[in-house]
Amino acid sequence: MKTYQEITITPINNVDSRAVKTGAWRTWRPVLIPEKCIHCYKCWKVCPDVAISVESPEEKSLPVWDYDYCKGCGLCAFECPKDAIEMQREVDQ
Amino acid sequence: MRKVVTGNMAAAIGAKLCKPDVISAYPITPQTTIVEYIADFVADGSLKTQYVKVESEHSAMAACISASNLGVRTFTATSSHGLLLMHEMLGWASGARLPVVMVNVNRAIGPPWSVWVDHLDAIMQRDTGWIHIFAENNQEVLDSMIMMYKICEDHDVLLPGMIHEDAFYLSHTSEPVDIPDQSKVDEFLPKYKALVKMDLDNPLGFGSLVMPDNYMEFRYKIALAMDNVREKIIEVDADFKRLFGRSYGGMLDLYRCEDAEYVLLGAGTTASTVREVVDELREQGKKVGLARLRVFRPFPYEEIRKLARSVKAIGVFERAFAFGYMGPFMAEIGGALYNTDIRIPIKDYIIGLGGRDVRTKHIHAIFNDLEKIANSGKLDKELKWFGLNDGNRPEEEM
Ligand code: SF4
Ligand code: SF4
Numbered sequence: 001m002k003t004y005q006e007i008t009i010t011p012i013n014n015v016d017s018r019a020v021k022t023g024a025w026r027t028w029r030p031v032l033i034p035e036k037c038i039h040c041y042k043c044w045k046v047c048p049d050v051a052i053s054v055e056s057p058e059e060k061s062l063p064v065w066d067y068d069y070c071k072g073c074g075l076c077a078f079e080c081p082k083d084a085i086e087m088q089r090e091v092d093q
Numbered sequence: 094m095r096k097v098v099t100g101n102m103a104a105a106i107g108a109k110l111c112k113p114d115v116i117s118a119y120p121i122t123p124q125t126t127i128v129e130y131i132a133d134f135v136a137d138g139s140l141k142t143q144y145v146k147v148e149s150e151h152s153a154m155a156a157c158i159s160a161s162n163l164g165v166r167t168f169t170a171t172s173s174h175g176l177l178l179m180h181e182m183l184g185w186a187s188g189a190r191l192p193v194v195m196v197n198v199n200r201a202i203g204p205p206w207s208v209w210v211d212h213l214d215a216i217m218q219r220d221t222g223w224i225h226i227f228a229e230n231n232q233e234v235l236d237s238m239i240m241m242y243k244i245c246e247d248h249d250v251l252l253p254g255m256i257h258e259d260a261f262y263l264s265h266t267s268e269p270v271d272i273p274d275q276s277k278v279d280e281f282l283p284k285y286k287a288l289v290k291m292d293l294d295n296p297l298g299f300g301s302l303v304m305p306d307n308y309m310e311f312r313y314k315i316a317l318a319m320d321n322v323r324e325k326i327i328e329v330d331a332d333f334k335r336l337f338g339r340s341y342g343g344m345l346d347l348y349r350c351e352d353a354e355y356v357l358l359g360a361g362t363t364a365s366t367v368r369e370v371v372d373e374l375r376e377q378g379k380k381v382g383l384a385r386l387r388v389f390r391p392f393p394y395e396e397i398r399k400l401a402r403s404v405k406a407i408g409v410f411e412r413a414f415a416f417g418y419m420g421p422f423m424a425e426i427g428g429a430l431y432n433t434d435i436r437i438p439i440k441d442y443i444i445g446l447g448g449r450d451v452r453t454k455h456i457h458a459i460f461n462d463l464e465k466i467a468n469s470g471k472l473d474k475e476l477k478w479f480g481l482n483d484g485n486r487p488e489e490e491m
Contacts, residue, residue, distance in 0.1 A: 001307070003310065004310035010289070010311065011303050014297050
């Protein structure tokens with residue numbers, strides 16, 4: 001714990017936001033059901049945490065989830081036109 | 094050079110002289126002409142600044158905050174509901190310790206809709222961590238801007254500040270104003286040097302989350318900085334006088350108070366009317382005075398204590414009412430005196446809300462009332478809505 005004399009004038013940090021693994025907040029995990037996916041990449045577009053990546057859209061590769069940062073908000077599952085993403089409770093994993 | 098200008102032109106010229114690198118503002122009556130005059134200066138090339146047009150006052154303040162974070166001087170101006178819309182961002186500016194300077198044209202809060210003077214817009218920003226200076230005339234608007242940058246940008250302070258000017262009485266009324274030479278202003282106000290700033294080559298996170306074990310310490314640093322403002326205002330006022338020949342009395346502007354028995358205390362242009370009446374009553378041998386609350390934050394409690402020790406009664410005049418209690422100045426003055434041995438009557442006069450005219454005859458009536466209180470030592474009542482039309486308003490209050 002720092003004293004008021006030791007701290008900077010206003011909170012300033014040099015920690016890259018990638019150091020904060022927001023995936024630890026997750027209660028519900030989005031899980032892809034590959035056979036339902038039509039490669040529209042709507043999930044990739046809406047994810048507020050940029051936790052979904054697509055390696056090669058030309059080759060219709062499947063979306064891939066980065067669970068280090070996915071907070072489990074469920075937006076991808078909600079927006080998926082084919083219900084190809086299932087939100088599963090973490091405790092049930 | 095002396096020029097006859099409105100308060101808003103004085104503010105625009107003040108902005109030009111202080112050379113902010115970034116200006117962002119959104120127009121609102123009666124501040125609009127400040128924005129327009131500045132646009133003219135930018136268009137004719139006499140003011141080199143980045144003039145950022147935005148869609149709201151909230152964004153104007155956000156633009157100033159971002160620019161200030163990059164270590165440059167910034168300016169904005171607003172009024173009333175515009176200031177209220179900025180409110181959230183005001184706290185960010187002070188918390189991030191950014192010396193943003195603004196001019197606010199005091200205007201009533203609606204409804205009832207009103208474009209005329211009232212100080213409640215300023216009072217509602219009391220606890221935002223901004224320095225508040227109320228100007229009495231157009232010269233003071235301009236001079237206070239130059240002084241405000243100097244105070245805010247001092248590394249012992251690093252806080253934002255706002256200068257208040259009364260709607261229409263100053264904003265749209267022309268008065269002779271001495272426009273200082275640019276070279277003198279440059280000498281008085283060197284380029285802003287930030288203590289910490291954003292640097293694209295060395296990215297850092299600003300205003301980030303702190304855990305409860307450190308929040309109080311950051312707030313305490315703001316409190317300390319605000320305390321430093323007191324002596325800084327007095328110091329800058331003296332420096333300003335040396336260079337420009339004008340002074341505004343520092344924290345509390347006292348007029349004929351040395352031997353006064355009862356005084357009126359309040360802010361804004363009403364102080365000019367009180368000054369006039371003080372002179373008239375002094376001619377009649379009455380020992381009266383004016384204490385003009387020039388600085389509202391930090392609050393001049395020490396100066397008020399000193400004054401209260403030498404007088405028999407204080408009347409507070411205020412163009413604002415804090416619902417559920419009394420006039421906001423009255424509450425603060427009471428607080429300043431409570432933990433002392435000073436026990437003099439203080440009466441609160443709510444006057445001139447929403448631009449209702451305050452004339453010399455009204456101030457005479459208030460001084461008459463206060464004289465009775467001073468002589469008897471007895472307060473009839475704490476609070477009076479002066480001039481309120483309740484069906485039997487006396488002639489002197491009309
Ligand atoms: S939104 Fe659904 S269908 Fe579209 S790419 Fe994502 S998972 Fe596949
Ligand atoms: S659950 Fe939310 S955070 Fe996680 S991948 Fe889907 S949209 Fe992104």
